[in-house]
Amino acid sequence: MKQKIAFASLLIGTGTLVSPEALAQVAAQAAATDPTQVSTQDKGASPDVSAPGFDPDAGSEIVVVGHNIPDVVRATPQVVSVLSTEDIARTGEGDIAGALTRVTGMSVVGNGFVFVRGLGDRYSSSLLNGSPLPSPEPLRRTVPLDIFPTSIVGSALVQKTYSANYPGEFGGGVINLTTRAVPQESFLQVGGNLAYDSATTNQFGYVYDGGRLDSLGYDTGERKVPDFIREGGLTTNVFTSRQAAQLTNAETTLLQQNDRIPVNWSADMSAGHAFDLGGVRLGLIASASLGNSFRTRDAIQQDTADPSGAVRSDFRTVLTDNRIVANGLLGLGAEFGEHRIRWTNLYIHDTLKQARLGAATVYPNSNGNQVLEQNTNWFERQLIDTQLTGEFKFNDLSVDLRGSYANTKRNAPYERFFSYRLDPVRSAYVNSLNGLGESATVAFSELDETLWSGQADLRYRFPFATLSVGYFYSDAQRSSTRFDFRYRTFNGSGLSAPASYLRPDMLLSIDSIMGACPNPTTVVEEQGCIRLFNLSNAQGAAQYDASLTIHAGYFQIESEITGGLRATAGVRYEKGDERVSTNSALFQGTRLNNGYWLPAATVTWNFASDMQLRAHASKTIARPQFRELAPQVYRDFESDRLFFGNPQLVDSKLLNFEGRYEWFFGRNERFTAAGFYKKIDNPTEQVAFFPTPDSSLQTGFSYAPSATLWGGEAEVQKFVSLEGWGGFFTSRRLLLNANYTYTKSSIQSGSQLVPSPIQNGSGVAVLVPSSQLFRDGAPLTGQSDHLVNLQVGIEDTDRLSQLTLLFSYASERVTNRGANLLPDIIERPGVRLDLVGRQGISLAGVEFELKLEARNLTGTGYREYQQFQKNAVEINRYKVGRTFSVGLGAKF
Numbered sequence: 001m002k003q004k005i006a007f008a009s010l011l012i013g014t015g016t017l018v019s020p021e022a023l024a025q026v027a028a029q030a031a032a033t034d035p036t037q038v039s040t041q042d043k044g045a046s047p048d049v050s051a052p053g054f055d056p057d058a059g060s061e062i063v064v065v066g067h068n069i070p071d072v073v074r075a076t077p078q079v080v081s082v083l084s085t086e087d088i089a090r091t092g093e094g095d096i097a098g099a100l101t102r103v104t105g106m107s108v109v110g111n112g113f114v115f116v117r118g119l120g121d122r123y124s125s126s127l128l129n130g131s132p133l134p135s136p137e138p139l140r141r142t143v144p145l146d147i148f149p150t151s152i153v154g155s156a157l158v159q160k161t162y163s164a165n166y167p168g169e170f171g172g173g174v175i176n177l178t179t180r181a182v183p184q185e186s187f188l189q190v191g192g193n194l195a196y197d198s199a200t201t202n203q204f205g206y207v208y209d210g211g212r213l214d215s216l217g218y219d220t221g222e223r224k225v226p227d228f229i230r231e232g233g234l235t236t237n238v239f240t241s242r243q244a245a246q247l248t249n250a251e252t253t254l255l256q257q258n259d260r261i262p263v264n265w266s267a268d269m270s271a272g273h274a275f276d277l278g279g280v281r282l283g284l285i286a287s288a289s290l291g292n293s294f295r296t297r298d299a300i301q302q303d304t305a306d307p308s309g310a311v312r313s314d315f316r317t318v319l320t321d322n323r324i325v326a327n328g329l330l331g332l333g334a335e336f337g338e339h340r341i342r343w344t345n346l347y348i349h350d351t352l353k354q355a356r357l358g359a360a361t362v363y364p365n366s367n368g369n370q371v372l373e374q375n376t377n378w379f380e381r382q383l384i385d386t387q388l389t390g391e392f393k394f395n396d397l398s399v400d401l402r403g404s405y406a407n408t409k410r411n412a413p414y415e416r417f418f419s420y421r422l423d424p425v426r427s428a429y430v431n432s433l434n435g436l437g438e439s440a441t442v443a444f445s446e447l448d449e450t451l452w453s454g455q456a457d458l459r460y461r462f463p464f465a466t467l468s469v470g471y472f473y474s475d476a477q478r479s480s481t482r483f484d485f486r487y488r489t490f491n492g493s494g495l496s497a498p499a500s501y502l503r504p505d506m507l508l509s510i511d512s513i514m515g516a517c518p519n520p521t522t523v524v525e526e527q528g529c530i531r532l533f534n535l536s537n538a539q540g541a542a543q544y545d546a547s548l549t550i551h552a553g554y555f556q557i558e559s560e561i562t563g564g565l566r567a568t569a570g571v572r573y574e575k576g577d578e579r580v581s582t583n584s585a586l587f588q589g590t591r592l593n594n595g596y597w598l599p600a601a602t603v604t605w606n607f608a609s610d611m612q613l614r615a616h617a618s619k620t621i622a623r624p625q626f627r628e629l630a631p632q633v634y635r636d637f638e639s640d641r642l643f644f645g646n647p648q649l650v651d652s653k654l655l656n657f658e659g660r661y662e663w664f665f666g667r668n669e670r671f672t673a674a675g676f677y678k679k680i681d682n683p684t685e686q687v688a689f690f691p692t693p694d695s696s697l698q699t700g701f702s703y704a705p706s707a708t709l710w711g712g713e714a715e716v717q718k719f720v721s722l723e724g725w726g727g728f729f730t731s732r733r734l735l736l737n738a739n740y741t742y743t744k745s746s747i748q749s750g751s752q753l754v755p756s757p758i759q760n761g762s763g764v765a766v767l768v769p770s771s772q773l774f775r776d777g778a779p780l781t782g783q784s785d786h787l788v789n790l791q792v793g794i795e796d797t798d799r800l801s802q803l804t805l806l807f808s809y810a811s812e813r814v815t816n817r818g819a820n821l822l823p824d825i826i827e828r829p830g831v832r833l834d835l836v837g838r839q840g841i842s843l844a845g846v847e848f849e850l851k852l853e854a855r856n857l858t859g860t861g862y863r864e865y866q867q868f869q870k871n872a873v874e875i876n877r878y879k880v881g882r883t884f885s886v887g888l889g890a891k892f
Contacts (some may be wrong), residue, residue, distance in 0.1 A: 211223065614658070
């Protein structure tokens, strides 16, 4: 895309209009006098951004007050950070979540969920080409960004101050990913990567058979849910032995030891073609990738219900995750004049195959004998999205039209669990299926969500201001089921020897199910011995349906008030109707049908040739997510914990304020410093609890009466020419980028009544004083006081040759409120040091890229704990390996 120099609204000195020729000369002189600022990375167009109400000319206009250098971050009326294709590539990250951790104030928690300024992902939204996406992760409405490979992303824009053209659910920020559109030239690119993980590769781990195409992430029928489960899961209390014998057994049950876990690998291919047809520039871009990775965690997992910190359960658990991610993108684009149309089709298939074995001597109802717990899981997530975007410009009138359809699925069939107890007499593990530390369960869960959305934005440039109006509509429909079953004998007496000493696959073989009971003469032949007892409705709602319909309209004005002073102000009215209904008479649903006026204003004062100040104020909201409202059990494979929703949650309301100083002293060079303050009414928080005295620790939800969050951030980016060093360094420059964010939050609690995370099963709200769940002054969950990112790199300005050292640090943050006002559960992310090298090589007319990466060189492990006066309880602690990878790509 050629750089456009708009002159109708540009000022020089005290307001003299200048011609495009004069502006071009100024730009040329600036580049000529500072050659270190021009490189192969900088010669291209500004980052391609497709977002609602986004002005594509903002980053390429040159505002002249003395002299200036164009910068999309400066030119936009809001506080934004933009990662271009080259910025993303420099980090070496394979997914966009990892790349975003290099942005000021950003951190990634768990499985790819991005936190902005310490606010949880529920306070942020993710868009693709300006359109919303449904999440394939049922615990959240936001999308885990680690499912987006960097190869399909053209830019990532993070807007930290709210503007009325974006959805009203805005707390920390909005993340807009723009996929690649019409390529500048035709290309074909292929690549591959191999990675070694010191804690996993060629090390001990657990696996299980599964199906024939598990290595590609697709089930071939071995995990097909039987019809009797689908048809009777909501109404049938007990299934017969013959029905139980129909379940797939050994393939989903038998855990196997693997002493040489394979290396991680990935492969990708992308192609693009562009041509002119008349006055239209047409383009086609396609990409596909497949990755297969393993991660083994040798974890300490403890919990306590004792104020003294006495450990109640103490497990040593080994989990091996095999993650397979397949992606596909097909994009068609057309550019004619100032108009652009893009049709984007995205497919993401993300599967996690998990094998888990844990042993403990200390556990609830412990008799001193060791207990052994085994899990085999299959979590399959799929996202299909198609969207059509039209961005049209008719002189001073701009029209943006967006329509999107997206569908997401999450299937978790055959979540199997076995618990064996060590028999000290026989020195063997026994499972009589009696439920007293000896049990076997299986669960089947499915989620399906469809999201339709549409948006129209009109923008008109008057001589005195730019006016924007828009309308937004979205409709999300979700259906979720979870069926839980326990294997029990027909009379509840338990299995006798030798059947009770069999390994899991033989314990549930057809011979055991049909005839292993101690008194076979009393068993009806048709019924057999072992049956499936339905626990689905006893543990929550076996099925829930949820919907969220949003209608919104906005008005926004941007105006140059006087020379160097401009303001953007707008208001959005957004009405959301959110419903969750269940199949259960014991667990109620909910409805939140609210409308809000959401004003926002940002004032920018360009008081010097290369400096400006910004001030911002806005009001926004955060709605509870479906899973936070739905009373259904869900296991999170990342934290290895159970979650349960709360229908009594309400909308959160936020007031946001920010002041910011920006100094742009060169092309892509800047220093920024900001302070921010937020007041949140009814913030939703994760609260740990024990459903029964003997049960495992679970996570529920409630809301605090209010909370405040404040802090500051600073960033500096500088390029230093090394030309004076001569020789090898003649065309090279040094990159220095550092950012720091300080955040402090405080919950206010007291006698105000809030909903308990523990449901009483009567459909009546259980309200307790907030002081029983939250300590006054405690920080919000997910908030780190300190976030530090540092990049130091050397790169060639004439060709691809980069070496970048990346340092990051996140201080401790709360993940859950402690049960019964016990100390909060705290996560310690710590320090991380990465090294990324990229080198371009030309052979026989083909351009190759060699990439070498070394990750987590500090060997920082994962730790989640509760700190008591005399000891710490290790909720989840394990080593994280150092990873070393080599990748090679070729572009034809």
